[in-house]
Amino acid sequence: MSGVSKAIVQPLLDWYDAGHRDLPWRSEPTPYRVWVSEIMLQQTRVEAVRGYFSRWMNALPDIPALAAADEAVYTKLWEGLGYYSRVRNLHRAAVLLCEEYGGELPADYDRLLALPGVGEYTAGAVASIAFGLPVPAVDGNVLRVAARLDNDFTPITDAKFKKQTRERFAALMPSDRSGDLNQSLMELGATVCLPNGAPRCADCPIQHLCEGFHRGNAAVLPLRAAKKARRVENRTALVVRCGQLVGLRQRPKKGLLAGLWELPSLDGHLSPDELRAALTEMGWSVRKLLSLRPAKHIFTHVEWHMNGVYVELDAPAPTLTFVTPAELRDAYALPSAFRSFVSVLED
Numbered sequence: 001m002s003g004v005s006k007a008i009v010q011p012l013l014d015w016y017d018a019g020h021r022d023l024p025w026r027s028e029p030t031p032y033r034v035w036v037s038e039i040m041l042q043q044t045r046v047e048a049v050r051g052y053f054s055r056w057m058n059a060l061p062d063i064p065a066l067a068a069a070d071e072a073v074y075t076k077l078w079e080g081l082g083y084y085s086r087v088r089n090l091h092r093a094a095v096l097l098c099e100e101y102g103g104e105l106p107a108d109y110d111r112l113l114a115l116p117g118v119g120e121y122t123a124g125a126v127a128s129i130a131f132g133l134p135v136p137a138v139d140g141n142v143l144r145v146a147a148r149l150d151n152d153f154t155p156i157t158d159a160k161f162k163k164q165t166r167e168r169f170a171a172l173m174p175s176d177r178s179g180d181l182n183q184s185l186m187e188l189g190a191t192v193c194l195p196n197g198a199p200r201c202a203d204c205p206i207q208h209l210c211e212g213f214h215r216g217n218a219a220v221l222p223l224r225a226a227k228k229a230r231r232v233e234n235r236t237a238l239v240v241r242c243g244q245l246v247g248l249r250q251r252p253k254k255g256l257l258a259g260l261w262e263l264p265s266l267d268g269h270l271s272p273d274e275l276r277a278a279l280t281e282m283g284w285s286v287r288k289l290l291s292l293r294p295a296k297h298i299f300t301h302v303e304w305h306m307n308g309v310y311v312e313l314d315a316p317a318p319t320l321t322f323v324t325p326a327e328l329r330d331a332y333a334l335p336s337a338f339r340s341f342v343s344v345l346e347d
């Protein structure tokens with residue numbers, strides 16, 4: 001048995017050559033397309049990314065176009081993908097690339113790594129897929145494959161395990177097909193060596209080299225360190241109408257959903273009487289309150305348990321910005337946490 005070793009390289013490349021998913025960013029792997037697709041794919045499924053990717057490329061076809069774009073444009077293109085710091089970093093990096101590299105990504109792993117929002121995985125993916133540099137791209141999928149191949153019970157979140165895995169894959173990189181090897185590993189993790197106890201070992205091109213499979217541990221690996229429980233926050237989210245307009249507010253520049261527009265909300269689950277009293281105290285002239293279906297939204301470290309309330313005002317509340325429903329739809333990127341409430345505006 002060989003685990004992570006040079007023996008896996010050729011079977012993986014042959015398997016990759018024999019057929020892989022047709023992904024839009026693979027058909028034309030320019031550095032910009034690889035970079036944007038990899039940033040979109042962090043925390044988001046491939047199927048969800050397809051539509052976002054083509055809309056993005058139509059609107060912002062190259063780095064100078066991204067660097068010159070308004071915040072409202074690129075956050076709107078990102079709306080629904082979540083983790084908005086990713087798109088802000090893409091823009092910051094594009095500006096920097098225009099200032100320092102003539103609007104191109106550098107063909108250098110360390111320089112890629114120094115860009116805002118680019119970690120070792122993304123730098124490795126761009127360096128190998130777009131520039132053919134022999135560097136690994138090790139993400140959670142590849143760590144899972146490695147733990148199973150080696151029958152290794154170290155938690156894959158362990159920093160030392162990650163570092164060692166990167167070093168071991170670095171030693172395997174072929175000088176001519178590093179991008180394909182990295183993509184074959186990504187493809188294996190996404191379609192065959194699946195997470196959550198469901199690897200499809202019968203379809204695996206490196207089953208004969210897999211220690212975890214031969215020891216009967218494929219489905220129980222990898223080990224995960226126990227996760228910390230998320231903090232639960234109860235909130236009362238408000239769909240505020242004044243005539244035909246909808247009231248929004250902008251979140252603080254730092255922290256969760258930094259700088260994004262949102263529906264106003266108050267701490268806690270307030271009863272109608274409590275809510276009316278709180279809004280009156282804020283100087284809002286409330287005409288009508290109607291309860292909406294509650295919603296839950298899960299972020300990495302916190303869960304919002306939200307009661308929704310439709311609020312009709314007689315006059316615009318001074319602390320809010322009022323927009324038409326069409327403006328809200330076309331020009332404001334509202335975090336998906338609020339999407340179920342906003343659907344009442346479409347009724």
Ligand code: SF4
Nearest residue numbers: 193201204207210218
């Ligand atoms: Fe993953 Fe199974 Fe292949 Fe091993 S044999 S790499 S566990 S799919």
